[in-house]
Amino acid sequence: MSQVSVHALYDSKRCSANDALSHVKDGDCIVVPTGVGEPPTLLTALSEQRRRFHDVKVAQILALRKYGYFDCETVEHVRHLALFFGGASRPGGQAGWNDFIPAYFSELPVLIERGDIPADVVFTLASPMDEHGYFSLSLGADYTMAAVKKARALVLEVNPNVPFAHGQCHVHISQVSALVEDDAPLFEVPLPAIGPVQQAIGKYVADMIEDGSTLQIGYGGIPDAVVMQLTNKVDLGIHTEMIGDGILSLVEAGVVTNRRKTHLPGKMVATFALGSKKLYDFMHHNPMLEMHPVDFTNDPYIAGQNDKLVAINASLQVDLLGQCGSESIAHLPYSGTGGQVDFVRAANRSRGGKAFIVLPSTAKDDTISRIVPTLTPGTHVTTSKNDVNYVVTEYGVAQLRGKSAHQRAEALIAIAHPNFRAELRLAARKILLC
Secondary structure, eight states: OOHHHHHHHHHHHBOOHHHHGGGOOTTOEEEOOSGGGSOHHHHHHHHHTGGGOSSEEEEEESOOSOOTTOOTTSTTTEEEEEEEOOTTTHHHHHHTSSEEOOOOGGGHHHHHHTTSSOOSEEEEEEOOOOTTSEEEOTTBOTTHHHHHHHOSEEEEEEOTTSOOOBSSOEEEGGGOSEEEEOOOOOOOOOOOOOOHHHHHHHHHHHHTOOTTOEEEEOSSHHHHHHHHTOTTOOSBEEBOSEEOHHHHHHHHTTOBOOTTOSSSTTOEEESEEOSOHHHHHHHTTOTTEEEOOHHHHSOHHHHTTSTTEEEEEEOSEEETTOOEEOSEETTEEOSOOTTHHHHHHHHHHSTTOEEEEEOOSEETTTTEESEESSOOTTOOOOBOTTTOOEEEETTEEEEOTTOOHHHHHHHHHHTSOHHHHHHHHHHHHHTTOO
16 A cells, blocks of 8 residues: 555544444453553543443453443443453452453464454554554554454554564554553553562572573563662563563663574564553564464463573462462452463473462462462462472572472472461371372
């Protein structure tokens, strides 16, 4: 298409947010990208008009804003369908009026492609259109690119603050059903607070990361505590699901070069962004970074082609066999499976890879041990005993792969808080683990 024709097509599809809602029908499932990729103007309009619809679902990982449709009294009109819970969606999930779909992050695209998860309409933030008629869905390629192929309608919220990133994250104006424009600043997510417990855990992990390793780093105080202690490393690479300001700090320090990556050398790879304006500006037309769908970034076979792949992910509770309850508090959902298992398995496949599950040894001011004899009844198991590799608390590192049940129990008791070790050993004897 010529530049004249793509701009004419753009103008023909530009409309108000309320007019864009005409592409939504009763019974539809609207797919929205992860986190910052959610389009606030469109979702605000949907919230304001929600009572005109019936049985519409909004499927999303990690909603950041509590829109009007997060309302227990209007769920028969528009209902959030969580692929991963966050602060906005968690109360409704725990009360039961926000439903959720358990799934590995890497498999969401194929579930959409097969029709197991419906994708009738896509609402997403997008960069401005380039001279060839392409937009970049840089903030959340994730499962959204699969939904674009499946959906009846693609509605963009075009914002000049959205970076135009490289990778498999582009859609053409000819694919677009409607678009709205807005120039509001993007949602920014600050780095989490880091205390002495997080620093201690971070040091154990950082000390085990070798020069030339490729990193997957999740969000949270402990992963960022690891990042802070990697400034003396050399030639690290990035193959991750989330790119954030912690990773950006390593790039700026010259620590991340991607030179020694064995898969896509020279390139950082991610599927969604979560951070500051500085991060989003860094992403814009940066040839060092590629944003890809999550069935590429999180596929254990693909990610595991990086030698020395290091995966760092948090958990809420670990039992004496090594089972990780990372997404619920007993039966109450807290987050979701996300990409934890994807990258644990990828690191296990990787030559020289290391998968770390990190957690403080206690909760609630040292009154509850996070290392437990058996997971609390109802807990959603995330990483299985057969996948778990290293478990790290502020008291040390337990390496579990290849270890017997008795050896695992001993290793995990040794990194539990000292106040709980005696009762853990007694409980282990009762269940024949010591």
